[in-house]
Amino acid sequence: MSPLAGPDDDDSLALRLAAYEGRPAAVAARGPDVVNPAMIRHWCEVMGDTDPVHQGPGAVAPAAMLQVWIMRGGAPRRSGGTPERSAAYEELLALLDDAGCTAVVATDCEQEYLRPLWPGDVITYDAVIESVSPRKTTRLGTGHFVTTRTEIRAGGELAGVHRFRILKYAPARTGTQGPRPRPVINRDTAGFWEGVAARRLLFQRCTDCGTPRFPWVPGCADCGSERWTAVRASGAGTVYTYTVVHHPPVPGATMPHCAGVIELAEGVRMATEIRGVAPEGLRVGLPVTVEYADAGGGGDAGGTGGGQLIPVFRPAATRDEGP
Structure with missing residues (x-):
């Protein structure tokens, strides 16, 4: 099926995609590392964060590090770390692939912070497919926005919520890109x-x-x-x-x-x-x-x-x- 199909096909696909809303994307997953001073220090050095509350062995983790504690790194698999995506999420992506939406781009994320994270906190989380948009047309191409909501816990207590949105799309036909831009010629050049x-x-x-x-x-x-x-x-x-x-x-x-x-x-x-x-x-x-x-x-x-x-x-x- 093509994302450029007729209205009836489009409505049918939209209903099939909507059926995935509320299904799990990850269940009872555990972060690959406990909250620790070394990663907090690395983050602060890179971001230029000099707030004393984020310094030293008892440092509070910067709130914006929320997603860091559930990221698995570059390895495709990591023992004790982030599991593979849920079967439901894989099915959703496969359905979009079959519809011609083979390209993907991350668009944005939203975070809510409910309590600080301290060194030693053990991170667990659950993720759910929160929404799949109707067909949208963008400059990149036509496709669907998929939003996942991840609830992140420390010691079983809800610490934050991370929403992550991607666009699965069929790349727009580029055709001709037009002529090369003309050089800028001024008095100096x-x-x-x-x-x-x-x-x-x-x-x-x-x-x-x-x-x-x-x-x-x-x-x-x-x-x-x-x-x-x-x-x-x-x-x-x-x-x-x-x-x-x-x-x-x-x-x-x-x-x-x-x-x-x-x-x-x-x-x-x-x-x-x-x-x-x-x-x-x-x-x-x-x-x-x-x-x-x-x-x-x-x-x-x-x-x-x-x-x-x-x-x-x-x-x-x-x-x-x-x-």
């Missing part, structure tokens, strides 16, 4: 883009202290001078760092999209797109060279589309033309 239009890769060099810089800015960060000259780079460089973007789609780019920081032979670095290499072929230190692509032409390395040119890089071994 116009010289760089004029060079690109002439197939010249330019960076700035401070006239007073000689420090090279990129991107283009009005003044030198080293000495403060506003005097500079434009220098043509050779176009050769190496990959300094990189990332491979699989989602969301990048307008005007073929996915997966490879982006990186290139260290030019002259010492300056620039963020750019890396083409002509599969993601698994990318590596730090890979020799690359510049080429010029049409920003609106979807990859015309020759720049024959008549539009705005942008500098991109590809492995030096596949270089087609000079900068």
Whole structure:
């Protein structure tokens, strides 16, 4: 069944989903660790929490740590820790999968705090499927919001309630993502883009202290001078760092999209797109060279589309033309 099915099918699915409301998601589960000063200290250090009530061996756990005490960590199974999800919850997720809602994203959570947690408290909890929404359409796609309510106890006493909401959805058809955004050209960067239009890769060099810089800015960060000259780079460089973007789609780019920081032979670095290499072929230190692509032409390395040119890089071994 598709989440884009007709009204009758949609009503039938909604009734089947609603039947899971009130069914358990986890029963009589136990937190993997007792409340302890070490985890409280780690949390406070990361969050910058300096409240003295959360310091020392008798520290009160910060209220926002409520969910921490029931999290199982990265291991798929952990003896004495969080159990697998209940059969009812697994059935609900499978039903949504069968309806085409195969993607999932966490949307938000709500917490209620009923009593403090102290070191030595043994945490137990029960979780219930509180609600499954009717079909909703979002920018991510069409699907259903599933909310679970977890009651967290310390020594058998209710200490807090944690509501967690996810969206199970069928990803929206992306189709065309539109053209690549045009570069922002202003008085400070116009010289760089004029060079690109002439197939010249330019960076700035401070006239007073000689420090090279990129991107283009009005003044030198080293000495403060506003005097500079434009220098043509050779176009050769190496990959300094990189990332491979699989989602969301990048307008005007073929996915997966490879982006990186290139260290030019002259010492300056620039963020750019890396083409002509599969993601698994990318590596730090890979020799690359510049080429010029049409920003609106979807990859015309020759720049024959008549539009705005942008500098991109590809492995030096596949270089087609000079900068």
